[in-house]
Structures are given as C-alpha cells and as structure tokens.
Amino acid sequence: MFVRAAGHPVRWRLMSELAGGDLRVRELVGRVGERQNLVSYHLRLLRDGGLVTSRRSTFDARDSYYHLDLDRCATALGEAGSALHAALRTVPSLPVRPAQRTVRPRVLFICTGNSARSPVAEAVLRSICGERVEVVSAGSHPRDRIHPTVVRVLREEYGLDVAAQRPRHLEAFAGQRFDVVVTLCDRAREVCPEFGGAARQVHWSLPDPAGGDDATFVASARAIATRVRHLVPTLDITTQEVTS
Structure with missing residues (x-):
C-alpha cells in the first residue's frame, strides 16, 4: 500500500x-x-x-x-x-558516547494561550531530550495559568510536573535566537513574529482541548507527544569531543 x-x-x-x-x-x-x-x-x-x-x-x-x-x-x-527481505528492517541508532558534550538547539513552542498545547509540547520535549535541548513555550494571548487539566494529565500520563509554570507572552522572547519555532494552533501561526532567518518554522494544526472533557485533554497530549517524538530526530543535536 x-x-x-x-x-x-x-x-x-x-x-x-x-x-x-x-x-x-x-x-x-x-x-x-x-x-x-x-x-x-x-x-x-x-x-x-x-x-x-x-x-x-x-x-x-x-x-x-x-x-x-x-x-x-x-x-x-x-x-x-x-x-x-527480512534484512530490510530498522536498525537502532547507536548511543552517543559519554565522553562528548551536546551543542544545544533552542526550540520555542507557541499557541494562543500558552495554557494547554504549547506547555505540553515543552514538557514532553524536555523530558525526552533533557539538557540536550533548550526549550521554552509562549502564547500570543497568554492565559493567567496553565489549564489545571493539563497539569493533571501531564502528571498522571507522563509523570511530568508543570504546576509551578506560568504562561508567558511571546514578547518575552523578542529578539532571541531560536533554531526551531513551532506553532501549535492556526491563529498563533498568523501572528507569529520572525525570530531571525536561521529559525526553522514548523506548524502543527492542532485543536484546542479547552472546553473538552478529560479524554479530550488526554488525546490532545498524546497527539502532541507523537509530534514531539517525530521532531526530535530533526533537531541539530550535534556533539563535540570533550577536550578538558
């Protein structure tokens, strides 16, 4: 097929x-x-x-x-x-040698309120890559707080705690350099500012789970986690030999 x-x-x-x-x-x-x-x-x-x-x-x-x-x-x-042919199967990638340090790409996730979709993406990418990637999220019209259902779903489904995090405005990152800028809602894409010519712009057209039930938030988080997992191999996580 x-x-x-x-x-x-x-x-x-x-x-x-x-x-x-x-x-x-x-x-x-x-x-x-x-x-x-x-x-x-x-x-x-x-x-x-x-x-x-x-x-x-x-x-x-x-x-x-x-x-x-x-x-x-x-x-x-x-x-x-x-x-x-049985030999034509995916071969697992080799692990990075411990005697190396990572050159960290910077990733920014954007949605409208920075209360549901983009905080999920930020938390999941950080959990996957740890210190290998510098990741933040923001909103074009940020809400007062992260949606409480998002906080609960991330804790129960992924073991991630974002309870202390607060939504941030896009203006907080004006003039900063990012390697990848990801918009997670269609409205945010239309107002997303330029972050320098080097930034790779990516759009994920995802519905806002706000107003839905718990199952809606779980489904949203899983869809975002899948997208984040696909994003990771495209990040320029290069390594340099440790010389000291």
Missing part, C-alpha cells in the same frame, strides 16, 4: 513537504510547483490511503491544513521492506 501511495513523484514530493509540518493546499501548490487541481487530486489519494489527514483551520474555516501521519508511514514502510 505504501509503495503504491508514495510511488508517484507528485505524491512523494507532497509527502516530503508535509513531513516538515502541516500545510495548506496553496502552500503545497507553491512548494511542489504543480496546479492546484492536481495537488488536490493527489492529496485525496494520500488521504484515501490513510497516510494524510486534514482539518479545517481555526483561523479561516475556508482553509484546511494537511498532516502526514508519520507513524502510519513508518509502519507501512517497515512492512513493505520486511515483505521484500
């Missing part, structure tokens, strides 16, 4: 672009250099194959953001390789 879905050159280019973050049709048209009707046709085939999903933009309901399901791709790709 994966080989058939991804085998067409236009679909492969669309998947390659979506691997970096969620995009709208007009953005994909510009990136792959094809007509909109052709891009829409191939997106529909990728959706039919279960590799791509879409959701309406919360900033402009006339737009839809497309998302590549990397877990689904990995599973399908692994199955295709194993079907061809």
Whole structure:
C-alpha cells in the first residue's frame, strides 16, 4: 500500500513537504510547483490511503491544513521492506558516547494561550531530550495559568510536573535566537513574529482541548507527544569531543 501511495513523484514530493509540518493546499501548490487541481487530486489519494489527514483551520474555516501521519508511514514502510527481505528492517541508532558534550538547539513552542498545547509540547520535549535541548513555550494571548487539566494529565500520563509554570507572552522572547519555532494552533501561526532567518518554522494544526472533557485533554497530549517524538530526530543535536 505504501509503495503504491508514495510511488508517484507528485505524491512523494507532497509527502516530503508535509513531513516538515502541516500545510495548506496553496502552500503545497507553491512548494511542489504543480496546479492546484492536481495537488488536490493527489492529496485525496494520500488521504484515501490513510497516510494524510486534514482539518479545517481555526483561523479561516475556508482553509484546511494537511498532516502526514508519520507513524502510519513508518509502519507501512517497515512492512513493505520486511515483505521484500527480512534484512530490510530498522536498525537502532547507536548511543552517543559519554565522553562528548551536546551543542544545544533552542526550540520555542507557541499557541494562543500558552495554557494547554504549547506547555505540553515543552514538557514532553524536555523530558525526552533533557539538557540536550533548550526549550521554552509562549502564547500570543497568554492565559493567567496553565489549564489545571493539563497539569493533571501531564502528571498522571507522563509523570511530568508543570504546576509551578506560568504562561508567558511571546514578547518575552523578542529578539532571541531560536533554531526551531513551532506553532501549535492556526491563529498563533498568523501572528507569529520572525525570530531571525536561521529559525526553522514548523506548524502543527492542532485543536484546542479547552472546553473538552478529560479524554479530550488526554488525546490532545498524546497527539502532541507523537509530534514531539517525530521532531526530535530533526533537531541539530550535534556533539563535540570533550577536550578538558
């Protein structure tokens, strides 16, 4: 299934672009250099194959953001390789030698209130990478506090404590350098400032769990954790030999 879905050159280019973050049709048209009707046709085939999903933009309901399901791709790709030969399986990466120190990339997560989505992303990335990454989060219109259900879900589901954390405004990081800036809601993407030409801009079109029940918050946290897990291998976590 994966080989058939991804085998067409236009679909492969669309998947390659979506691997970096969620995009709208007009953005994909510009990136792959094809007509909109052709891009829409191939997106529909990728959706039919279960590799791509879409959701309406919360900033402009006339737009839809497309998302590549990397877990689904990995599973399908692994199955295709194993079907061809047992040797074609993922090989675990080697651990970093302890006699090295890490050059830390800086990552900023942004949503509107900095009370639900972006604090989850910040906490999960910090738990995965520890001191190898410097990570913060902020909001375009920050709330007074982290949502209490977020605090509870992170503690119960992931063993992470953000009870003492307070939402921060984007202005607190004005002029700072970041390697990766991730927006987690469509409205925040529209008002996100520039953080220097070196910053890689990534967008995750995720619904706000506020107003939902506990299950909604759990599902939101899991979706964000999956995205964070996919982000980690793309970070420039290089190492330098310890000389002293």
